[in-house]
Amino acid sequence: EDFFTSIDPEAMAAASIGQVYRVVLKDGTDAVVKIQRPGIEQTIRTDMSILRWLAGLAKGMAAKSGIDPLAITLQFERTILREVDYVVEAQQTDAFRQQHEGDPDIVVPHIHWETTSKRLMTMELIHGIKVSDVAQLKASGQDLPRIARVLVHTVLAQVLTLDRFHADPHPGNLLVQADGKLAMIDFGMAGGFDRTMRTALGALMKDIAERDAQRLCDHLLQYDFVDYDADLRGLRKSAQAMFRQVDSGAAMHEMMESFVAFVVEHKLSFPPDLFFLDKVFGTLDGAVRTLDPELSMQALSMDFMPKLEASMVK
Numbered sequence: 001e002d003f004f005t006s007i008d009p010e011a012m013a014a015a016s017i018g019q020v021y022r023v024v025l026k027d028g029t030d031a032v033v034k035i036q037r038p039g040i041e042q043t044i045r046t047d048m049s050i051l052r053w054l055a056g057l058a059k060g061m062a063a064k065s066g067i068d069p070l071a072i073t074l075q076f077e078r079t080i081l082r083e084v085d086y087v088v089e090a091q092q093t094d095a096f097r098q099q100h101e102g103d104p105d106i107v108v109p110h111i112h113w114e115t116t117s118k119r120l121m122t123m124e125l126i127h128g129i130k131v132s133d134v135a136q137l138k139a140s141g142q143d144l145p146r147i148a149r150v151l152v153h154t155v156l157a158q159v160l161t162l163d164r165f166h167a168d169p170h171p172g173n174l175l176v177q178a179d180g181k182l183a184m185i186d187f188g189m190a191g192g193f194d195r196t197m198r199t200a201l202g203a204l205m206k207d208i209a210e211r212d213a214q215r216l217c218d219h220l221l222q223y224d225f226v227d228y229d230a231d232l233r234g235l236r237k238s239a240q241a242m243f244r245q246v247d248s249g250a251a252m253h254e255m256m257e258s259f260v261a262f263v264v265e266h267k268l269s270f271p272p273d274l275f276f277l278d279k280v281f282g283t284l285d286g287a288v289r290t291l292d293p294e295l296s297m298q299a300l301s302m303d304f305m306p307k308l309e310a311s312m313v314k
Helices: 040-061 069-083 086-099 134-139 144-160 195-209 213-222 232-247 252-265 272-291 297-313
Strands: 004-007 018-025 030-036 120-124 174-176 182-184
Touching (some): 040 069, 069 086, 069 272, 086 120, 134 144, 134 272, 144 272, 144 297, 232 252
Antiparallel strands (some): 174 182
C-alpha cells in the first residue's frame, strides 16, 4: 500500500523462478513487478550441489576431451544464482539499456529502484507483440523480414562487439512495439566476452564466412586457443569438414554445434560462455524461421559481416 495503488491479482506471465504482475505506482505510472516463488533459491542451491557432484565425477572421465564439466557447471551455477537475485538482474537491465542507448531499433525497460529488492523487481511496462505472434504482427502492418534482421544483428552485435549478450532471447522476451522497435526484456540470464575474446571470435567468424581454413588455424594459434604442438593438419581437415556443413545449408545452431564439436575434438581453450551461444543461436534460428521462412540465420549473419569488420578496425 505504501508503493502501489493497485496490483492485478492475475499474473501476466509465469516461469519456474517467478511470476510477473501488472501494477500501478503511487504516481499513477503503469509498471510490472516480478516476484520470486517462495523457497526457489534453496531448491536451486540443492539442485546445483547435486550437479556439482556429478560434474566432479564426469571431469575425470572427460579429461582427454579438453572439456571441463565442472567449470561449465560452476559457470552455470553463477549465472542461475544471479537470476534469483533481482537486484543483480535489475543492474544487468540497466547495463543493457545503457549499452543500447541511442540505438533507434532497441528498447530496454527502465527499473523502478525504490520498489526493487532481492526477491521483487519493479520495471517499466513494455507494450508489444511477441515476435512469435506472426498473425498479429502482420495484422498490425509490421515488416517481418526487417524485424528478423534487427533481431539477429542486435544479438550478433551483443556477442561480438558489445560487453554483454542476452543469453535467453526466446519469444516471450522479445516484443515488437507499434513503432517497429524491438523491446528486449528479462536479462536474468546474460553472458559476455572481454574485448580480446570478442576480437578473436570476430576473426574466427570472418574466417569461417570466407572458408579460409589456413587463416582459421593461424588465428586459433594467435589467440592461444590451441597449443603450438597441436595437430595443425588435422585441425585444417576438421575446419574444412565444418565448412562443408556450413555450405550444406545447415541451421545456425547446427553450425554452432559443429563448432563446439570442433572445439572439443581439438581441445581448444574457450571460456564457458561460449557454450551458451548454442542456446542463443538455436533460439534465434527458430525466431527467424517463424518471422520469415525464406530468411536464414546464415544469410542475416553474413549481412552483419561489414559491421563486424568495421568494429574490428576500430
